[in-house]
Amino acid sequence: MTEAAKLARRVAETLLTREGTGPAWDIQIEAADEGYSRLSMRVRDDMLNGYGSTHGGMLFALADTAFAYACNSRNITTVAQSASIVFLDPGKPGERLVAEAQEKSLKGRTGVYGVTIFGEDGRVVAEFQGVSRAIGGTAVE
Amino acid sequence: MTEAAKLARRVAETLLTREGTGPAWDIQIEAADEGYSRLSMRVRDDMLNGYGSTHGGMLFALADTAFAYACNSRNITTVAQSASIVFLDPGKPGERLVAEAQEKSLKGRTGVYGVTIFGEDGRVVAEFQGVSRAIGGTAVE
Amino acid sequence: MTEAAKLARRVAETLLTREGTGPAWDIQIEAADEGYSRLSMRVRDDMLNGYGSTHGGMLFALADTAFAYACNSRNITTVAQSASIVFLDPGKPGERLVAEAQEKSLKGRTGVYGVTIFGEDGRVVAEFQGVSRAIGGTAVE
Amino acid sequence: MTEAAKLARRVAETLLTREGTGPAWDIQIEAADEGYSRLSMRVRDDMLNGYGSTHGGMLFALADTAFAYACNSRNITTVAQSASIVFLDPGKPGERLVAEAQEKSLKGRTGVYGVTIFGEDGRVVAEFQGVSRAIGGTAVE
Numbered sequence: 001m002t003e004a005a006k007l008a009r010r011v012a013e014t015l016l017t018r019e020g021t022g023p024a025w026d027i028q029i030e031a032a033d034e035g036y037s038r039l040s041m042r043v044r045d046d047m048l049n050g051y052g053s054t055h056g057g058m059l060f061a062l063a064d065t066a067f068a069y070a071c072n073s074r075n076i077t078t079v080a081q082s083a084s085i086v087f088l089d090p091g092k093p094g095e096r097l098v099a100e101a102q103e104k105s106l107k108g109r110t111g112v113y114g115v116t117i118f119g120e121d122g123r124v125v126a127e128f129q130g131v132s133r134a135i136g137g138t139a140v141e
Numbered sequence: 142m143t144e145a146a147k148l149a150r151r152v153a154e155t156l157l158t159r160e161g162t163g164p165a166w167d168i169q170i171e172a173a174d175e176g177y178s179r180l181s182m183r184v185r186d187d188m189l190n191g192y193g194s195t196h197g198g199m200l201f202a203l204a205d206t207a208f209a210y211a212c213n214s215r216n217i218t219t220v221a222q223s224a225s226i227v228f229l230d231p232g233k234p235g236e237r238l239v240a241e242a243q244e245k246s247l248k249g250r251t252g253v254y255g256v257t258i259f260g261e262d263g264r265v266v267a268e269f270q271g272v273s274r275a276i277g278g279t280a281v282e
Numbered sequence: 283m284t285e286a287a288k289l290a291r292r293v294a295e296t297l298l299t300r301e302g303t304g305p306a307w308d309i310q311i312e313a314a315d316e317g318y319s320r321l322s323m324r325v326r327d328d329m330l331n332g333y334g335s336t337h338g339g340m341l342f343a344l345a346d347t348a349f350a351y352a353c354n355s356r357n358i359t360t361v362a363q364s365a366s367i368v369f370l371d372p373g374k375p376g377e378r379l380v381a382e383a384q385e386k387s388l389k390g391r392t393g394v395y396g397v398t399i400f401g402e403d404g405r406v407v408a409e410f411q412g413v414s415r416a417i418g419g420t421a422v423e
Numbered sequence: 424m425t426e427a428a429k430l431a432r433r434v435a436e437t438l439l440t441r442e443g444t445g446p447a448w449d450i451q452i453e454a455a456d457e458g459y460s461r462l463s464m465r466v467r468d469d470m471l472n473g474y475g476s477t478h479g480g481m482l483f484a485l486a487d488t489a490f491a492y493a494c495n496s497r498n499i500t501t502v503a504q505s506a507s508i509v510f511l512d513p514g515k516p517g518e519r520l521v522a523e524a525q526e527k528s529l530k531g532r533t534g535v536y537g538v539t540i541f542g543e544d545g546r547v548v549a550e551f552q553g554v555s556r557a558i559g560g561t562a563v564e
Contacts, residue, residue: 015191021198024187046165049209050156050280056209056221057162057202064198068190080197081392082364082413084225084507086554088530104539105547107511110363112550114537116527124528127535129552131364131509139191222533223505223554225366227413229389245398246406248370251504253409255396257386265387268394270411272368272505297473303480306469328447331491332438332562338503339444339487343480350472350479362479366507421473 004034008073012037014140015069025058027065035103035113037069042096054091054125063115063128066101071111071132072139078111083130095120099128109134145175149214153178155281156210166199168206176244176254178210183237195232195266204256204269207242212252212273213280219252224271236261240269250275286316290355294319296422297351307340309347317385317395319351324378336373336407345397345410348383353393353414354421360393365412377402381410391416427457431496435460437563438492448481450488458526458536460492465519477514477548486538486551489524494534494555495562501534506553518543522551532557 001009012032016022025047031038041062049055064083071078091097101115115128142150153173157163166188172179182203190196205224212219232238242256256269283291294314298304307329313320323344331337346365353360373379383397397410424432435455439445448470454461464485472478487506494501514520524538538551 019191019196020185020187020189021196044161046161048161050160051218051220055160055162055202055205056224057198057205060201060205060224061196061198064196064201068197077192079192080228082225082227083197083201084223084366084552086223086528086533086535086552087221088528088533088535104537105509105511105550107547110509110511112509112511114527114552124530127528127552129507129509129550225411225507227387227392227394227411229387229392229394245396246368246370246409248406251368251370253368253370255386255411265389268387268411270366270368270396270409301473301478302467302469302471303478326443328443330443332442333500333502337442337444337484337487338491338506339480339484342483342487342506343478346478346480346483359474361474362510364507364509365479365483366505368505369503 007075008032008034011072011075011139012069015072022065032069032073034073035070036101037066038098038100039066040096040098043091043093048093056087059091059117059126060085062097062099063117066099066115067113067130070101070103070113075138075140076134077137077139078132078134081131081133083128085126085128087126089123089125091119091125097125148216149173149175152213152216152280153210156213163206173210173214175214176211177242178207179239179241180207181237181239184232184234189234197228200232200258200267201226203238203240204258204267207240207256208254208271211242211244211254216280217275218278218280219273219275222272222274224269226267226269228267230264230266232260232266238266289357290314290316293354293357293421294351297354304347314351314355316355317352318383319348320380320382321348322378322380325373325375330375338369341373341399341408342367344379344381345399345408348381348397349395349412352383352385352395357420357422358416359419359421360414360416363413363415365410367408367410369408371405371407373401373407379407430498431455431457434495434498434562435492438495445488455492455496457496458493459524460489461521461523462489463519463521466514466516471516479510482514482540482549483508485520485522486540489522489538490536490553493524493526493536498561498563499557500560500562501555501557504554504556506551508549508551510549512546512548514542514548520548
């Protein structure tokens with residue numbers, strides 16, 4: 001494991017511990033590296049919309065969390081500025097979704113990250129793109 | 142209250158009852174009308190990110206819920222296809238956020254909705270734009 | 283006409299003169315005010331896509347120009363950071379399209395603008411949302 | 424060259440010939456394959472904004488063209504439904520920009536494509552994401 005990967009893992013674990021949402025949604029860190037993260041989350045009943053599939057807000061929330069860990073991976077405090085998501089396939093009740101975030105570009109303080117959400121069978125559930133802004137300071141001690 | 146507003150209110154209340162998320166997040170319906178909804182949600186500790194402000198996923202989730210009620214307001218089953226959000230100001234712990242969704246355009250099966258999230262003091266916290274697709278059938282009986 | 287509207291008009295006219303694109307596309311300024319602009323452009327044959335309707339790039343270009351005039355209207359140099367567009371109805375060959383840009387939110391250096399493109403018959407052709415960033419300095423002397 | 428690549432090349436060349444915009448902007452096809460295209464365009468003076476760099480509309484237009492060729496590459500008529508772009512670095516006067524479009528996901532009639540615009544020195548100028556919808560029929564004979 002590289003030093004960069006170790007740092008990324010430590011940032012992700014610290015943010016997960018510190019935030020209210022990750023534990024509430026029972027998010028698991030599957031992998032973390034520089035500009036990269038892969039998370040998983042099981043779709044609970046309290047994450048379903050009125051049509052019985054995963055609420056778009058929860059799909060976004062999972063992707064946004066992966067995005068946050070990836071864009072903070074160098075331990076420079078970085079916040080989301082904007083994001084967009086395309087919903088391709090419903091997330092099913094009970095399945096474990098995986099969100100994989102990858103840095104696409106970094107220019108000065110601005111970064112662009114792509115996040116793909118996969119279903120348990122490997123199908124693509126949603127495509128997310130986020131724009132981050134580094135605001136200085138460190139994410140973890 | 143017009144018939145259209147009564148129907149929109151009934152759709153919103155039914156979706157809120159039926160979905161797992163709205164009750165879990167304790168979302169309140171402040172108003173509902175044709176192509177319109179206004180919701181509120183108090184920011185709880187389990188909705189905070191690692192920097193102590195409202196998680197972007199929860200801001201999106203609130204806006205997405207308002208969007209869903211607005212685009213289903215005519216009682217035609219309608220799903221979100223894509224959405225984008227711009228984060229302007231942090232949502233504070235404990236404050237009651239308001240999301241106001243308005244239909245901007247409707248063309249065939251496709252609708253475009255704008256949602257603004259306001260803080261308790263009236264400042265704009267986020268701007269959301271969603272694209273919906275009507276898939277037929279009724280949202281509620 | 284208010285002083286703010288006069289300044290916005292002067293900024294729009296100066297940018298239009300200075301840029302290569304506006305004159306190349308024969309863009310007309312219909313109105314300009316603080317945080318606002320309304321432009322028109324006739325769809326020429328060299329603006330059509332392979333299916334005979336207005337190229338998405340030209341729809342975006344028109345909206346982006348309206349956005350630029352609106353976000354520079356206070357004479358503070360401001361650049362586009364990101365934007366999204368939803369295509370609702372084809373732009374027809376020969377018709378005069380109108381793009382109306384309105385400021386939705388402004389927070390610090392960041393602004394959010396909505397632009398609607400209308401066809402000659404008033405139908406909505408596209409909905410655009412742009413995020414701007416003020417970088418300081420004046421847009422015009 | 425595979426049959427799929429030959430077809431993609433033929434679709435791209437036909438669309439380029441048929442559309443008004445590609446020839447007007449002097450777009451060159453560098454490569455084409457299934458779900459993929461790479462185009463280049465030199466930044467002319469009539470493509471500059473009021474601050475002397477490439478107009479955001481022209482960056483979008485180039486990316487949107489690459490997106491169109493990629494999403495029509497299987498010779499099924501496909502249109503853009505929505506798109507978003509993040510501007511990272513100015514496009515310089517006179518430089519040859521390259522846009523590379525890649526299919527990220529395809530589900531039923533809906534596709535998601537990423538397009539990166541590179542400057543002549545390889546830096547990333549913009550990141551684009553487009554959503555397409557297949558409407559049936561063939562793009563070329």
